[in-house]
Amino acid sequence: MNLQHLLPATAFLLVAQTTLAQGRSSDPITEPLAHVDMPKSAAALPVFGGTRIDMVNARYEPCYDMGEVSYLRVITPTLDGYSVRVIGVDGHIRVQGIASDAFGLVPHGLYRYYDSTGALRSEGAYLNGVKTGTWHRYDDLGLAMTDKEYDGLDWEGQQVKLGLTSVSRN
Numbered sequence: 001m002n003l004q005h006l007l008p009a010t011a012f013l014l015v016a017q018t019t020l021a022q023g024r025s026s027d028p029i030t031e032p033l034a035h036v037d038m039p040k041s042a043a044a045l046p047v048f049g050g051t052r053i054d055m056v057n058a059r060y061e062p063c064y065d066m067g068e069v070s071y072l073r074v075i076t077p078t079l080d081g082y083s084v085r086v087i088g089v090d091g092h093i094r095v096q097g098i099a100s101d102a103f104g105l106v107p108h109g110l111y112r113y114y115d116s117t118g119a120l121r122s123e124g125a126y127l128n129g130v131k132t133g134t135w136h137r138y139d140d141l142g143l144a145m146t147d148k149e150y151d152g153l154d155w156e157g158q159q160v161k162l163g164l165t166s167v168s169r170n
Contacts, residue, residue: 022037051076052102060086061104075104092118098130115140130154 041168051074058070059061071094076083082105086095107126115121119142125137132152137145151161159165 052104054104056086073104075099075102077102081108088116090116092116097126105129124148124150125154 012112013026024110031063051126054073054075055063055066056071056073058066060073062070062072062073071086073087074087075084075093078098079099080104082099082104084095084097084099084107085093088094092114094114094116095111097107097116098109100106100108106129110125112123113121119140120138122135122137123133130152131150133150135148135150137148139145142154156165160167
């Protein structure tokens with residue numbers, strides 16, 4: 001995806017941060033964007049009041065190759081950790097949750113994943129970067145699918161639980 005396609009979302013986020021800084025009570029991320037002067041360059045994305053804006057690829061990983069940029073990730077410090085929002089060029093939130101680290105790489109708490117239309121596709125909790133508990137999933141029509149249970153084990157823990165490997169005793 002061309003970085004120029006992300007400029008409207010970048011401008012959208014700049015307006016959102018300005019709105020928050022001015023103390024408005026509404027949620028600027030969900031307000032429509034009336035008009036914005038587009039920044040001349042989005043290569044160096046701004047940081048406002050501790051809020052960090054990163055470019056990420058289609059797997060939501062940090063991205064420095066402009067040809068791979070798909071979304072913007074907005075990370076804001078909170079009392080619970082760091083609020084993480086991944087936003088598409090259309091302004092729809094794709095991921096929303098809390099992370100335990102300032103880079104938003106270790107999910108820790110409730111997370112919601114949305115599709116390109118903004119419809120909720122799944123929601124559940126992470127514990128130190130690992131899915132845990134009941135995850136609710138939804139189909140294209142928004143109807144509930146079978147819930148999925150996670151026991152909080154990482155990849156190696158799952159392998160041991162399934163009997164596919166054993167724990168070495170060094």
